[in-house]
Amino acid sequence: MTTLRIAEAPEGAITINVNGRRIVGPLQGFGQMWQKTYRIRLVGANVDPLTVVRAWKEHFAEFWPPRNRFYGPLTGIAPGETAVLNITVSGMPLSTGVLVLYADDESFTLMTPQGHVFAGWITFSSFVDPSDGVTVAQAQVLMRANDPIYELGLRFGGGHRQEDRFWEHTLRSLAAYFGVKEPVVMERVCVDKHVQWREARNIWMNSAVRTMLYVLAAPVRWLTRRRAPAR
Amino acid sequence: MTARHLEADVRCGPIATVVDLHGDISSASDETLGAAYARAEACGPRPIALNFHDVDYINSSGIALIVGLLVRARKSNRALLAFGLSDHYVEIFRITRLTDFMSIFPDEELALASAKSA
Structure with missing residues (x-):
């Protein structure tokens, strides 16, 4: 279960950059290691954490930014399963994947592969704030840029801000x-x-x-397909 | 399932310092784990062995805390070992590739033998 397979x-x-890619933890990446935590308080919603996590798993894709x-x-978000991501990073398309590392009633964790923007994992969870009983939804990222290009983008190209906006949008959705x-409240620790x-x-x-x-x-592939003799 | 608050005891030994962990490891364990690691560091420049025998549950925030300890250990060129993990968590440590940087042993005897020969 250490390589992605769809x-x-x-x-x-x-679906390029998915099959056969090895998953990588934050110790294997290149850049600075960050832990970023995004939280939203579900004030006024009469929901418990289990309901929140169930809805999050079922509608995960719908909550993402356009x-x-x-x-x-x-089969849904279950341990060992692979998902394909087609995302936009600084206006550029990026095809990659993630492995579902953990998934239970209270949380689930996705881990990234070689070539992804960052090496690490993201945990989605929900809990009750003991101080006032309000249910809180949380996304927590432990990451380090996978290579020098991504590190430059994160540090100087607005990459961190873009990622923050991504998870803020998800939590607001x-x-x-x-x-x-x-x-959404965000906490960032180096x-x-x-x-x-x-x-x-x-x-x-x-x-x-x-x-x-x-x-x-793409045009080259298209031309090659057109010229190939029909079988 | 009722969460067990993490407690930690530190045993300074001649070969390695053992940190006995009792309870669950989650984001709530940050202070306990950090303080125990600091006490272990104060025992001297020996390897530190984390004893997970009495740990039933580690969530991904807990794994993140262990990653933090690994970062601290690597900065000071100190070996960090682990023993007593259940098969499930041995697999998790392997998948998350913590094992690239942390040797895992079934029990304390083997962990200390490895620390001695290192």
Whole structure:
């Protein structure tokens, strides 16, 4: 279960950079290690954490920002399953995947593969705030940029801000599903400020570069298919 | 399932310092785990072995805390070992590739033997 594998390509999805890619934790990435926590309080919604997580799993793709697609496993979000992601990073298309590492009634965790923007995992959970009994939905990312290109983008290209907006949108959509409109609170902690130069070679697997080349080569593939003799 | 608050005991030994963990490891364990690790560091420059024998549940926030300990250990060139993990968590540590940086042993005897020979 350490490499991604999809049995069948979802219709309409670009599935390069998925099959055979090894998943990578934050210790294997290149850039600074960050833990980012996004929370939204579901004030006024009469829902318990189990209901929130169930809805989050069932409607996960619908809560994403526009122009970002999550092609979830047909069997739903379950441990060991692979999902395909077609997302937009700084205006560029990116095809990648994620592995469902954990999934239970209270939380689920997705882990990223080689070539993804970051090496690490994201945990989606819900809990009751003990101070006032309000149910809270939370997304927590432990990440480090996979290679030097992504690290530059995150640090100087607005990548962190873009990622923050992504999860803020997701949490606001989840809250709206329960009829709640509340602000998202974000907390960011630098776990390790050093970069790991020995991981710089991860650049070879950069999925953004490979997706861009794949998209640019589309006319060539089209012409090749047209010229190929019918069998 | 009722959550068990994490408690930690530190045993300074001649070969390694053992941190005995009791309870669940989650985001709520940050302070306890960090303080125990600091006490273990104060025992001297020996390897630190985390004893998970009495840990039933580690969620992904808990895994993140262990990643944080690994970062601290690597910064100070200190070996961090683990023993007593259930098969399920051995698999999780393997999948999350913590095992690239942390040796895992079934019991304390084997962990200390490894620390001694290192």
